[in-house]
Amino acid sequence: MSRRLRWWAGILIPFGVLAVARWVLPLPFLVEVLIFSVYTMACNFLLGRVGFISFGQPAYLAAGAYGTAFYLYYFGRDPLLGILAGLASGLLFSAVVGLVFVRLRSDYFALVNLALAVIVYHLMQKVLAPITKGDNGLWFLDRMTSTPVLDLTRPDGFVWFAWLVAVAVWALYKALDDTVFGACCLATKTNEDKVKFLGYHDFKIRWTAFVLANTTAALAGSLYGVYFGFVSPEMASAARAADPVVVTILGGTGTLYGPLVGALAYVGMKDLVSGVVGNWEFFVGLLLVVIMLAGERGIWGTLEPWLRRRWAWRRPAPALQE
Amino acid sequence: MSHPDGALVVEGLHVGYGEAQVLFDVHLAVPRGRLAACVGRNGAGKTTLLRTIAGFLRPRAGSVRYGSVDLVGRKPYEVARMGIRYVQQDKRVFADLTVRENLRLASYATGDWDWDVVFKYFPRLKGLLDRKGGYLSGGERQMLMIGRALLGRPKVLLIDEPTEGLAPAVVEQLGRVFEELKGQATLLMVEQNLPLVGRVADVVYAVKEGRVVAEITDPDAIRSGAVEAYL
Incomplete structure (x- = not known):
């Protein structure tokens, strides 16, 4: 199979399966999988490509969600413009925060992001309550106007929009893998000094990656906002800070399909188990431990080599030279 | 002092990590298109010298000049963009x-x-x-x-212990490469393999406890491994 054909097959097969699943799976479940996979793609890029582990993703999710909510509650009615407003606020927020945060490494980076999520939560819940309506949140479902072609105010239109966004984001990250910037990110993760000695400005690489990933998280927040027509401080809750990291690891850190597989498994387990028992978090946590013990490379990280062998997807290895 | 001929010149360099000083008043000069080798025991400060030239460490005093350009205070990526490349020791x-x-x-x-x-x-x-x-x-x-x-x-290659742990055939190949490269770039190499140094170097600096204790420019002395007496 040619390289270009493989590239397209890589997108069309998994997302084609999801598109077909639209008629099989419950619609809210599919929407949640699609949005959560976008959210996880951001975390997967940070962790798998740049080596940043962030427990502050809810802060960026909320930045996008509130950007959308402010626009749709106070200014306009078009959900597409609302999503653009969310993207812009996520971009601006992560660009400013990134100037400071990307100077930090490993555990400090993780914790300062967690602290950011706590700060954003309190800002939205208390400090900015006059405009965010505190815990009551902002409701704008009935303010949104219909959009042409895909009506985002209707779940059956929104699901296709979310599908398109997920395909686009996935394709963006896949394309990035083949660029010099993608290689720079991976090189920064492996050995930052050597990147500098090659003549690259390491800070700019980390900052760009940080902004890109967190704008993606904000996009997921915007999608949540438009889908539910409601945004509350809970979105920035530190209690949910580990979710994207867990799903990234569950799916397979640094793999392209990991976020999709991880989101499918996580949301699936959550829905399945919560339908049977009340304290679903306990059982989902237990299942996660078992899955991770079984294969520390995550679901896709474990499956991929097996699938490659099974269907010989792997390109022929270069001949060894004497 | 300016060196318009593109020489790499280090003058009065003092470098340290925290309270520990590693290099003391180091002077060396590598003329354009020549290969200088720094030899010395482990911990003598050879790698610290290369890292300082590459912009990774800021000296406490002294200067590092390439031609008329002062390299001190420049970031590693800026030094690299000037054509001064650092090949680290770790082979990673x-x-x-x-x-x-x-x-x-x-x-x-x-x-x-x-x-x-x-x-x-x-x-x-x-x-x-x-x-x-x-x-x-x-x-x-x-x-x-x-x-x-x-x-x-x-323009300049800073190469840190390139032959460490390599098979003799590879060392031989690298030796040939360095000999060919000499005319095209200025090379400053840290190396403990004295036979190789004797074969490829135009000038040899013996580094001991953070100081340059000898500068050998006589080709016969370099080939005969006279530097060993200073280590």
Whole structure:
């Protein structure tokens, strides 16, 4: 199979399966999988490509969600413009925060992001309550106007929009893998000094990656906002800070399909188990431990080599030279 | 003092980590197109010297000049963009990237996409383009690191213990490469392999406990390994 054909097959097969699943799976479940996979793609890029582990993703999710909510509650009615407003606020927020945060490494980076999520939560819940309506949140479902072609105010239109966004984001990250910037990110993760000695400005690489990933998280927040027509401080809750990291690891850190597989498994387990028992978090946590013990490379990280062998997807290895 | 002929000149260099001083009043000069070797025991400060020239460490005093340009205070990527490349001792390439991607990174940074110069010196790399850096042997990694540094026609190559732990055949090959490179770039090499130093170096500096204790320029003395008396 040619390289270009493989590239397209890589997108069309998994997302084609999801598109077909639209008629099989419950619609809210599919929407949640699609949005959560976008959210996880951001975390997967940070962790798998740049080596940043962030427990502050809810802060960026909320930045996008509130950007959308402010626009749709106070200014306009078009959900597409609302999503653009969310993207812009996520971009601006992560660009400013990134100037400071990307100077930090490993555990400090993780914790300062967690602290950011706590700060954003309190800002939205208390400090900015006059405009965010505190815990009551902002409701704008009935303010949104219909959009042409895909009506985002209707779940059956929104699901296709979310599908398109997920395909686009996935394709963006896949394309990035083949660029010099993608290689720079991976090189920064492996050995930052050597990147500098090659003549690259390491800070700019980390900052760009940080902004890109967190704008993606904000996009997921915007999608949540438009889908539910409601945004509350809970979105920035530190209690949910580990979710994207867990799903990234569950799916397979640094793999392209990991976020999709991880989101499918996580949301699936959550829905399945919560339908049977009340304290679903306990059982989902237990299942996660078992899955991770079984294969520390995550679901896709474990499956991929097996699938490659099974269907010989792997390109022929270069001949060894004497 | 300016050196318009493109010499690399270090004068009165004092460098340390925290409270510990490592280099004391180091002076050396490498004329353009020549190869200088720094030899000395482990911990003598040789690597610290290269890291300071490469911009990774800021000296407490002294100057590092390339021609008329002062390198002190410049960031490592700025020094690299000036054509001064540092090949580290650790022989660690970007393990998750293929040889091709490793070379692409260097090409993009330098704007030089002509890899013939790399394959001219290291033809073996041509057959390994799709292999990940993590699966290369020590010798192949060293070839890739030096090959990467050669892109963009570097003016100065700072090479830290290039032959450490390599098979004699690879050491022999690298020796030939250094001899060929001498006319095209200025080389400052840290090396403990005295026979190799005797073969390729134009000037040898003996470094002991952070000080340059001898400068040997006589070709016969270099070839005979006279520097050993100072170590």
